[in-house]
Amino acid sequence: MNDSSKTPVLVTGAAGFIGHAVSARLIERGESVIGIDNLNDYYDPALKAARLDNLNALDRFYFVEMDISDADDVKALVQENGVQRIIHLAAQAGVRYSIENPFAYQKSNLQGHLSLLEASRHAAGFRHLVYASSSSVYGDKPMGGVGFTEDDPVNEPVSLYAATKRSCELMSQSYAKLYGFPQTGLRFFTVYGPWGRPDMAYFGFTGKILAGEPIEVYGEGKMARDFTYIDDIVDGILGALDHPPEPHHHRILNIGDSRPVGLMDMIRALEDALGIEAEKIMRPMQPGDVTSTYADVSRLHALTGYAPKVMLEDGLKQFVRWYRDFYGNLPPT
Numbered sequence: 001m002n003d004s005s006k007t008p009v010l011v012t013g014a015a016g017f018i019g020h021a022v023s024a025r026l027i028e029r030g031e032s033v034i035g036i037d038n039l040n041d042y043y044d045p046a047l048k049a050a051r052l053d054n055l056n057a058l059d060r061f062y063f064v065e066m067d068i069s070d071a072d073d074v075k076a077l078v079q080e081n082g083v084q085r086i087i088h089l090a091a092q093a094g095v096r097y098s099i100e101n102p103f104a105y106q107k108s109n110l111q112g113h114l115s116l117l118e119a120s121r122h123a124a125g126f127r128h129l130v131y132a133s134s135s136s137v138y139g140d141k142p143m144g145g146v147g148f149t150e151d152d153p154v155n156e157p158v159s160l161y162a163a164t165k166r167s168c169e170l171m172s173q174s175y176a177k178l179y180g181f182p183q184t185g186l187r188f189f190t191v192y193g194p195w196g197r198p199d200m201a202y203f204g205f206t207g208k209i210l211a212g213e214p215i216e217v218y219g220e221g222k223m224a225r226d227f228t229y230i231d232d233i234v235d236g237i238l239g240a241l242d243h244p245p246e247p248h249h250h251r252i253l254n255i256g257d258s259r260p261v262g263l264m265d266m267i268r269a270l271e272d273a274l275g276i277e278a279e280k281i282m283r284p285m286q287p288g289d290v291t292s293t294y295a296d297v298s299r300l301h302a303l304t305g306y307a308p309k310v311m312l313e314d315g316l317k318q319f320v321r322w323y324r325d326f327y328g329n330l331p332p333t
Contacts (some may be wrong), residue, residue: 008032009241010083012068012116013090015039017197018132018188018233020051022087023061025234032060034081036074037090038067042097043198050326051195068112071119078119087241088116088131091165094199095136096286098161109164113171121179128244130237133169133185133252135226135295136162147226147260147296150187150252169252176250183249184240189256189295193230193315194322201263202227202316205270205278206323214279215267218286223263226256226294229310229318236297239304256295257308269313273320 009026013019014035023033035055039048055061066073068090077083092098092108113131120129137154139162157163172183196203205215236255245251261269271277285291300306310318 007082007084008034008062010034010036010078010081010086012036012086012088012112013132014055014063015048015052016089017051017195018191018230018237019087019089020055020195021230021234022089022237023055024058025238027055027058027060029238033062034077034083035061035063036066036068036077037063039065042092042094047195047198047326068115069107071111071115074115075119075122078123082125083123084125084127085241086116086120086129086131087237088113088129091132093161093197095159095161097199098159098164102160105160105164109161110167110171113168117171117175120181121175126181128241129172129181129183130241131168131172131183131185133187134162134165135187135189135254135256137166137169137187147256147258147294148187148254149296150254150299173250176248180247182244182247183251184245185250185252186237186240186255187252187295188233189226189228189254191228191230191233193319196230196319202266202270202319203323205267206274206320207327209271209274209276209278214281216281216283217263217267218283219263219291223285223291224260224294225263225266226258227261227266227312227315228255228257228308229312229315232257232308232310235308236300236304236306239306240300243303253300253303254295254297255300255306256297257312258295258297259308259312260294261312266312266316269316270320272313273316 011019011023014023015037023035026033092104098105120126138148139156169185176183192202208215
């Protein structure tokens with residue numbers, strides 16, 4: 001535990017998949033956490049409520065229901081509680097949903113990120129803002145290539161979601177230069193595991209397979225992803241938090257597994273974990289999707305010793321065990 005642990009860490013999106021896991025780990029290592037979330041209904045509100053119940057049962061966790069786009073409220077919360085470190089994970093997620101509901105991304109991702117930047121720059125003794133970016137900013141890369149590095153071009157995002165995440169990176173770059181507080185943007189690659197998001201493919205597939213329904217496999221099954229287990233992601237986030245850059249510096253780091261897995265291989269591993277073979281309907285690529293994303297994480301490793309440990313087969317077994325416990329054999333409504 002570092003010296004700054006006497007001040008609370010603010011975690012935005014605390015009722016979300018990654019925010020829930022990060023908050024719990026921070027408390028486990030002796031920190032105090034202020035969690036904020038607007039508890040929207042983008043996916044199953046009961047799942048968010050259950051995550052929040054877990055956190056509220058812990059000492060040193062304090063929850064405030066708040067929309068991060070409310071800049072004055074966010075600023076007041078930071079100042080009143082002496083916050084010096086922020087892990088900003090709240091955002092409107094989802095590539096496909098951004099095509100249907102673009103203005104949700106303007107409010108949550110752009111306006112919300114700006115609220116956190118303003119709160120950080122006005123906070124006394126502020127130490128470090130760590131925020132969630134996305135591998136989506138890279139666009140596409142053919143199968144078989146080298147994993148994305150932080151120096152790869154990001155000037156052609158293929159979804160509005162990706163465009164908002166790249167915009168957040170640029171805003172952070174300008175604020176670091178103008179106001180001096182250190183910032184780290186983490187480009188997440190596909191995160192999975194217990195307490196995950198129902199809009200993710202592995203999660204939706206599980207419900208359909210258990211219900212005896214066919215699954216739709218987009219991109220004709222030719223896509224690949226850098227599936228990263230939630231515990232490994234938390235290791236990387238806290239490692240980055242504990243190693244801030246120098247004042248006036250903003251850095252971008254990839255955070256992923258660095259072992260790309262084909263979509264059909266993921267489905268086979270999920271079938272093995274469930275003990276059920278899925279009926280598959282092949283579909284073409286959807287707008288905004290990319291063929292292959294996986295990370296070169298050498299910079300994060302050099303900085304923190306980050307080294308993902310959980311293989312996909314084992315991680316999916318852990319997810320299926322949690323899913324059966326939480327939902328039984330019925331998919332969420």
